[in-house]
Structure formats: C-alpha cells, structure tokens
Amino acid sequence: MxxxxxxxxxxxxxxxVTVKAKNILQTLDILYTPEAKRGSKSVALTIASPYxxxxxxxxxxxxxMVRSLEKKEPQWEQIAAEIVEDVKAGKNVxxxxxxxxxxxxxxxxxxxxIGDGINTQTIPGITSFGSMASVLGQPxxxxxxxxAVVPATAEADKIDQALAIHDTVVIMKVxxxxxxxxPLLEKHNLIEKTFLVSxxxxxxxxxxxxxxxxxxxxxxxxxxxxxxKKHPLG
Amino acid sequence: MxxxxxxxxxxxxxxxVTVKAKNILQTLDILYTPEAKRGSKSVALTIASPYxxxxxxxxxxxxxMVRSLEKKEPQWEQIAAEIVEDVKAGKNVxxxxxxxxxxxxxxxxxxxxIGDGINTQTIPGITSFGSMASVLGQPxxxxxxxxAVVPATAEADKIDQALAIHDTVVIMKVxxxxxxxxPLLEKHNLIEKTFLVSxxxxxxxxxxxxxxxxxxxxxxxxxxxxxxKKHPLG
Numbered sequence: 001m002x003x004x005x006x007x008x009x010x011x012x013x014x015x016x017v018t019v020k021a022k023n024i025l026q027t028l029d030i031l032y033t034p035e036a037k038r039g040s041k042s043v044a045l046t047i048a049s050p051y052x053x054x055x056x057x058x059x060x061x062x063x064x065m066v067r068s069l070e071k072k073e074p075q076w077e078q079i080a081a082e083i084v085e086d087v088k089a090g091k092n093v094x095x096x097x098x099x100x101x102x103x104x105x106x107x108x109x110x111x112x113x114i115g116d117g118i119n120t121q122t123i124p125g126i127t128s129f130g131s132m133a134s135v136l137g138q139p140x141x142x143x144x145x146x147x148a149v150v151p152a153t154a155e156a157d158k159i160d161q162a163l164a165i166h167d168t169v170v171i172m173k174v175x176x177x178x179x180x181x182x183p184l185l186e187k188h189n190l191i192e193k194t195f196l197v198s199x200x201x202x203x204x205x206x207x208x209x210x211x212x213x214x215x216x217x218x219x220x221x222x223x224x225x226x227x228x229k230k231h232p233l234g
Numbered sequence: 235m236x237x238x239x240x241x242x243x244x245x246x247x248x249x250x251v252t253v254k255a256k257n258i259l260q261t262l263d264i265l266y267t268p269e270a271k272r273g274s275k276s277v278a279l280t281i282a283s284p285y286x287x288x289x290x291x292x293x294x295x296x297x298x299m300v301r302s303l304e305k306k307e308p309q310w311e312q313i314a315a316e317i318v319e320d321v322k323a324g325k326n327v328x329x330x331x332x333x334x335x336x337x338x339x340x341x342x343x344x345x346x347x348i349g350d351g352i353n354t355q356t357i358p359g360i361t362s363f364g365s366m367a368s369v370l371g372q373p374x375x376x377x378x379x380x381x382a383v384v385p386a387t388a389e390a391d392k393i394d395q396a397l398a399i400h401d402t403v404v405i406m407k408v409x410x411x412x413x414x415x416x417p418l419l420e421k422h423n424l425i426e427k428t429f430l431v432s433x434x435x436x437x438x439x440x441x442x443x444x445x446x447x448x449x450x451x452x453x454x455x456x457x458x459x460x461x462x463k464k465h466p467l468g
Contacts, residue, residue, distance in 0.1 A: 006368075008368075010252070013254070014253070015252065015253045015254035015257065016252050016253070016254055016358065017252065017253055018244070018249065018250050018251065018252050018253070018360065019248070019249045019250070019251055019252070019253060019256055020247070020249035020250055022253055023249065100364055100367075100368075100374075101368065102364065102367035102368055102372070102373045102374050102375075103364075103367075103373070103374050103375055104375055104376065104377075105373070105376075108373040108376050108467065109376075111371055111467070112467050112468070120371070122368035122369075122371060123368065124250065124360045124364045124365050124367070124368040125360075125364075126252065126358045126359075126360065127364065130334055130336065130337075130358045130359075130361065130364075131358050133334075133336035133337075133358070134240075134242075134334075134335065134336055134356035134357065134358040135356075137345055137354070137356060138336070139336045139337070139339070139342040140334075140336050140337050140383075141336075141337055141338055141383060141385075142338065142339075142342050142343075143338075143385075144385055144387050144388045144389075145385075145388075146382060146383060146384040146385065146388055146392060146396060147382065147383050148380060148381065148382040148383075148396070148400060149374075149375060149380060149381055149382075150380040151375075151377075151378055151379075151380065153378050154378045154379075154380055155378075158380060158399055161395070161399045162380060162382070162399065162400075165392055165395045165396065165399075166382060166396075233342065233345070233346050234346055234349075
C-alpha cells in the first residue's frame with residue numbers, strides 16, 4: 001500500500017542512517033525535503049544522497065522557520081495536502097529530517113496536519129545529542145541517573161530546574177542564547193563540566209570541554225549543542 | 235589500526251541498525267556479546283545476526299546485573315582486560331549493546347575500564363524511547379518543549395520533579411516499580427496521558443494508552459517503558 005514515510009537521517013554522517021531508512025529511501029517515488037531558506041541546498045538531502053536513486057522525484061519545499069504559528073501553518077498545510085494527494089495517487093512518499101523525526105522536527109506538524117487519511121510510518125533516526133555522547137565517550141545516563149533535553153529558548157526557570165535535578169542535561173539551540181545559558185551554568189557551578197559540540201559526526205565537528213572561554217556575546221553556529229555532565233566519565 | 239568498537243544495535247528490529255554499525259559488524263574479527271543470565275541467548279546478538287559473518291569469533295560473556303559495584307566490577311575488569319589483549323594482538327573487536335551504548339549500558343563501564351591504551355570508537359544506536367515515539371507518532375519534544383528520561387529506580391522525588399517541569403517524560407525500567415510510579419502519575423494528573431510500550435519495534439510489541447487499568451501489584455515485562463506526554467499530538 002502506498003505510504004508516507006517520515007525518515008530520520010541522523011546527525012550528519014551518511015553512515016549513521018539506519019538500514020531501514022536506506023531501504024525505504026531506495027524504493028520511494030517522491031521525496032520531500034525541507035529547505036530552511038529559499039534556494040539553499042537541503043542538509044538533510046546531502047546526507048541521504050548516497051541512498052537516493054537518479055529516478056527519484058525530489059520536491060524541495062520551503063518550511064518557514066518562524067515562531068508564529070499563523071505565519072507558518074498555511075504553508076505547512078499546503079505541503080501536507082500535496083503529500084496526501086501524492087500518496088492517494090499510489091506513490092510512496094518520503095519526508096526526510098535531520099536527526100530523529102520525533103525530536104524538534106517539522107515532521108511532527110506535518111504528521112498532525114496529514115491525519116489518518118493515508119498510511120503513514122515514521123522511521124527513527126540517531127539524534128544529534130546521541131551522536132555527541134558517542135563522540136565524547138560520555139554516557140547520557142548510567143544506573144539510576146536521569147537526563148533531560150532542553151532548548152536554550154525555553155524559559156530560564158525551566159533550564160534552571162533541569163540543571164538542578166538531572167545528572168546530564170543537553171541544551172539544544174544554544175547559538176544565540178548564551179546570555180541565558182551561561183549565567184545558569186555559572187549558578188550551578190557547571191561551567192567546567194560542560195562539553196560544547198558543533199556539527200557532531202561531520203567533518204566540521206568542533207569540541208570544547210569546559211566553556212569558561214565563552215562570553216554572552218559569542219555567536220555560535222546553529223548546530224551547536226551543550227552536554228552538561230555532573231559526573232563525567234574518566 | 236586495530237580498534238575496539240562499542241556498537242549500538244537499536245531497540246529490536248534488525249533494520250534499525252545503522253549502516254555504520256552494519257559495516258563494522260561485517261569487518262570484525264571478534265564480537266563480545268553480553269549475556270544477562272548464564273546460558274541465555276543474547277538478545278543483542280539475535281538483532282545483529284543478519285550482519286555477522288560465519289567466520290566471526292563470538293565471545294559471549296556474562297555481565298552480572300546486580301546493583302553492587304563490588305560484585306560486578308571484578309568480572310567487568312576481566313572482560314576489559316581480555317578485550318585490550320585482543321586489540322593489542324591486532325584484532326578488530328566489537329561489543330554490541332541494545333539501544334544506544336551511551337544510554338543505560340554496561341558499555342559505559344567497559345569504556346572506563348579499558349581507558350586510553352587502545353583505539354576505541356563508539357557507534358550510536360536508536361534508543362528504545364526514540365523508537366517508541368516513532369511507533370506512537372508522538373514527538374518527544376517540539377518547539378520550546380523539553381523532555382527527560384528517568385529510571386523508575388531513581389528517587390521518587392526526582393521522578394516527581396521531572397513530571398512537574400518537563401512536557402514529556404520517559405520512565406524506563408518501570409517493570410517492578412509501579413508502586414512508586416503510579417502514585418506520582420496520579421498526583422500530576424497524568425494517568426490518562428501515559429503511553430505504555432513494551433518490546434517496541436519487535437513482533438512482541440504491546441501498546442497501551444492511558445494506564446488507569448494498571449495497579450501497583452502488576453508485574454510488567456522488563457522491556458516496558460512509559461512515555462508521559464502532557465500535550466499529546468492528535
């Protein structure tokens with residue numbers, strides 16, 4: 001039966017795609033890819049490209065990355081309608097997302113807008129923070145420990161509480177929010193227990209251990225994540 | 235250069251292994267697999283078996299799953315020493331773990347015990363909770379949301395606080411700890427917003443939405459996880 005597949009293609013290294021994602025990519029009729037800025041090449045498509053056949057129809061679509069739901073929802077609705085139409089016409093359709101489709105992904109919205117009218121399947125992917133932990137050789141969690149994933153754009157109070165209760169805290173989307181994050185790391189005495197990683201698992205990968213050199217005015221790359229570990233291994 | 239690879243083989247479906255894990259498995263000389271009980275077949279090995287050649291030497295080793303570090307550490311030290319010896323003899327050696335090697339895995343201890351004397355590489359895997367979210371079509375996190383992963387064996391106070399502050403909470407190892415977990419879900423009025431999944435992505439998969447039928451005396455399967463979602467999609 002014709003199906004819409006949401007496919008996580010992992011953090012950057014094409015080999016960190018699952019065998020299932022690879023197999024599905026090879027049998028698709030149409031692939032939708034997100035384009036953050038009009039005309040820009042899709043990072044997700046570059047990662048998936050080793051598994052994509054020359055005959056595949058690629059539909060690059062612009063998803064506005066703005067906070068206002070009113071601004072972005074109409075465009076997403078249009079893409080959702082287009083996908084439903086393609087699947088109802090008997091096509092196997094894929095939508096690829098960086099990392100995992102269920103972690104900070106536009107795919108969640110698409111899935112809600114598409115609803116139950118067509119067959120859908122979601123293929124999980126390796127997350128950026130999962131990849132980071134492996135690169136660093138630092139467990140996200142052991143034994144009775146807990147960990148949390150918090151965006152730097154959340155309320156400061158929430159980040160504060162997460163740092164208070166969990167053994168490991170991953171802070172995502174940190175690029176332009178060091179003014180919020182650094183004082184909180186300072187407060188909890190965790191500046192020296194923070195790993196900074198950008199572009200995990202790609203050839204642009206950068207790692208810092210201890211972030212005392214950062215200042216609130218620093219502008220970091222969009223793909224920068226902090227891994228705060230109260231009990232680092234080793 | 236001969237290397238020790240820690241390989242995440244995902245939650246259960248052999249297709250949810252990454253291409254990288256598959257490629258490495260196919261080139262190993264020796265594979266160590268964990269055996270929870272003496273004589274039992276390794277679940278991890280069953281998942282990896284499509285990618286394992288007939289020539290591979292398999293060393294199934296018993297890791298005692300007890301809380302006491304004094305009881306288990308000597309056996310782990312012995313296995314770590316054996317691995318180091320194999321790699322120093324020029325062999326490519328793998329150790330497979332269910333899910334991700336950096337999430338509640340014995341591999342973390344091995345890595346610490348092995349230290350810097352040999353070349354090591356960790357390959358991330360799809361976690362059980364990542365797979366659950368895809369199966370359920372329920373995002374772990376969207377927009378400004380946060381999520382936490384907490385073991386049911388943690389202090390009740392920690393689970394309580396995690397349920398208070400995060401939008402999504404994954405509660406692992408829940409099988410014999412419903413006496414702690416159910417009252418907390420009740421307290422936060424989240425009984426009806428809790429998904430129960432066991433054996434995600436395998437043919438034994440079971441799903442429950444809303445856990446009002448559970449009682450503190452129920453004994454659940456070891457591979458049971460709860461996904462508590464304050465704002466379920468749908």
